[in-house]
Amino acid sequence: QKEVEQNSGPLSVPEGAIASLNCTYSDRGSQSFFWYRQYSGKSPELIMSIYSNGDKEDGRFTAQLNKASQYVSLLIRDSQPSDSATYLCAVLASGGSYIPTFGRGTSLIVHP
Amino acid sequence: DVKVTQSSRYLVKRTGEKVFLECVQDMDHENMFWYRQDPGLGLRLIYFSYDVKMKEKGDIPEGYSVSREKKERFSLILESASTNQTSMYLCASTMDGHGGAMADTQYFGPGTRLTVL
Numbered sequence: 001q002k003e004v005e006q007n008s009g010p011l012s013v014p015e016g017a018i019a020s021l022n023c024t025y026s027d028r029g030s031q032s033f034f035w036y037r038q039y040s041g042k043s044p045e046l047i048m049s050i051y052s053n054g055d056k057e058d059g060r061f062t063a064q065l066n067k068a069s070q071y072v073s074l075l076i077r078d079s080q081p082s083d084s085a086t087y088l089c090a091v092l093a094s095g096g097s098y099i100p101t102f103g104r105g106t107s108l109i110v111h112p
Numbered sequence: 113d114v115k116v117t118q119s120s121r122y123l124v125k126r127t128g129e130k131v132f133l134e135c136v137q138d139m140d141h142e143n144m145f146w147y148r149q150d151p152g153l154g155l156r157l158i159y160f161s162y163d164v165k166m167k168e169k170g171d172i173p174e175g176y177s178v179s180r181e182k183k184e185r186f187s188l189i190l191e192s193a194s195t196n197q198t199s200m201y202l203c204a205s206t207m208d209g210h211g212g213a214m215a216d217t218q219y220f221g222p223g224t225r226l227t228v229l
């Protein structure tokens with residue numbers, strides 16, 4: 001059974017701080033990793049994908065992948081109240097797998 | 113931009129009714145998925161389809177069926193709605209499952225919040 005674990009939160013950070021969201025996964029064969037953001041009452045939307053060990057930066061967002069330790073994280077710099085949402089981690093195995101395994105999400109609250 | 117649309121944002125049905133949820137994507141994606149999302153349980157896969165007329169069960173297929181007669185359309189059917197099927201239903205599509213920055217990104221529709229009374 002493939003598992004993706006996230007702390008459900010809520011993670012509360014002040015505006016302007018760095019928010020750090022973490023995700024661990026059980027399947028060592030996983031090759032593709034995704035962070036989705038979901039606002040309350042809305043559907044998930046992709047923020048970032050990462051495939052190689054190390055960091056990947058996109059604006060205020062940085063995804064970090066460590067396959068040896070089986071974790072992936074998302075850093076949000078200069079957090080804004082508009083970043084308040086649930087963040088879903090998703091992991092896809094190799095070999096033509098179609099189906100990602102989603103974590104249950106971490107709720108982030110950025111307070112002014 | 114990829115667009116995934118769902119037939120209704122909100123739906124109220126009665127126990128025992130047959131319910132159809134429709135999903136259409138406009139980017140010629142190979143794969144389509146139906147999930148339900150409940151508080152504390154996250155996204156759970158009901159069914160997915162990797163080609164026209166091809167379908168496979170997900171984690172919670174009981175009480176549901178699907179139909180994919182055309183590549184762009186994937187329907188979820190509740191044969192006899194029950195109160196425990198009250199949920200948010202999300203449709204998603206991906207280009208394919210063979211890797212690459214865009215190919216395996218899930219694009220979600222806006223969701224249908226179904227209430228079964």
